[in-house]
Amino acid sequence: MHIVVLTKPVPDPAAAAERLGPDLRLDRAASPAVVNGNDEYALEAALKLVEAHGGEVTLLTMAPPSGADTMRKALAMGATRGVLVTDPALAGSCVRSTDEVLAAALRELTFDLVFSGFDTSDGNAGVVGAAIAARLGLPYLSNAAKIEPDPAAGRVRVRRITPAGHDLLEAPMPALVVCTQVLGEPRYPSLKGIMSARSKEIASRSLADLGLDGATVGGAAATTEVLDSRRPPARGATTVVRGSAAEGAAAIVALLTTRRLI
């Protein structure tokens, strides 16, 4: 079984150093990049499935050349190889370009399943997986809490989380699955994995390699533009109300009254 996992390098949330440059694009020098947290959950799910069923996991990333460094950690976790789509014309891509480029890269690969994370911690659009499924005409299985492929039958079952509980979906493979954190904590890379990560293949693809034109995708063809960016205002002092429910309610009403909020 062959699974492609979409992995995006994002600014390390733990470093909290994310910053935009004067062009309102991410200043990649300001913050160390890590694999997007939700993508690591998708990768963990993929690794568990190939451990159980045999097969390989390919990482697919669209990023600047430094994306290869971030990909090494995901390779160290156990992925077989990586494909890095990188092209200067891709800087400033909007969501539409991103899914068009990733869909084009997927057309070159053979796979049974494509996994995407629930969303990314930098862009937060959360639609790339769905858009790729639409472009490639793949069954789209979202919010997966459990993934059970049946390679012999060429089908996959997914337990999809819903507000009311869950649905059980079945689709023919190849299919695209949007993974959730319910699938299980990502593993730490093993030290053998780390030492062998450098010897694993990362294939680089430019727009020309994918038969795409920098005039129709990427920064030049962006459909959205960032006009401004602000940090959330700092939180004011917090008041903690203690006591019984009745005392608490009275104190909160008094507080809201003094602020003229009620």
Added chain:
Amino acid sequence: MSTPPSGHRLTEEQILLRDTLRELADARIAPRAADIDRSGEFPEDIRRLLAQHDVLGLPFPAEHGGVGGDLLTVCLAIEQIARACTTSSLILAVQDLGSLPLRLGGSEDQLARWVPRLASGETLICFGLTEPEAGSDAAALRTTAVRDGDDYLVSGTKRFITNGSVAGLVTIFAVTNPEAPRHRRLSCFIVEVPTQGFRVARLEHKMGIRGSPTAELELTSVRVPAANRIGDEGDGWDLAMRTFERSRPGIAAQAVGIAQGALEAASAYARERKQFGQRIGDFQMVASMLADMDAQVEAARQLLYTACEVIESGAPDAARWAAMCKLVAGDTAMRVTTDAVQVFGGYGYVDEFPVERMMRDAKITQLYEGTQQIQRLVIARALLGRGRD
């Protein structure tokens, strides 16, 4: 201390390995450290965790199932584990120490026989040199190995043997030729235990590294096949000294890790704790201590990393570098952990915070694998040449 220590000399793999181990240690080992110290029990769960993540395979060659890490890589791992729990870091440090004579002088057959199960972490190994009457004066060993057909009969007492009660393989140094010159008297053997005549006589009650069993081992005519001898008869002393050239940096790494852990704890406390209406870190006397601690830890770390590179390159004065990094790092760990307790004030003296444990743990790094006085002797001999002897 949100930024990791500088990694200008580290490879991409070493940085990833260091960061992975830091995360693993923070998430899985640090929460166990106080309990391991309090109970004094060997942390079998941590041994399994380290084995599962190939950490115990780090010092061993890849062709025998190891990870093939060089000296600096092994030290990075020990440092990150020690930052969270000294006892846990000793599991790797002693797997490294105990197996060094085998790795330095073992035949291909011997490597194939023992390394795979050491690299997988299934079997632990310990280092049996020290005796009740032969500590710093290691050439004064009394344990004997007497040839008997295809075997040796080994008898004697080994003391202060770290992990001696949990190891399945024991590297034993014993006198094979009492008549030979001082440095040709010893030979080195791998003893598979349990075996007839081998007994863990007792465990020490210690000030620190309390989860790491320090055993007295009694050997009474233990039959050891000649095939278990590492190198030739008389090679023991040389093997022990070459072992220390590569194991002392491991203790330095442990010391740097302990000091780093104490520095981070003290800095965090100095940011939080308020007295006289301000953070205690804003008082110059406290700030000054923290600044000195940070500078000293980084200096010790950089000396250690340089020592690792020099030793790995096969420099003729490897013993000097090993002694220097252990000396500086051990003294730094003692000073920094003592100051960390001071930053915490009364809270530093109770086990609600980790710094008192770190201070107790730091002391051992000035004592084992050669006391600081022995390190100075080694360094001075490299400077002055050997005098009377």
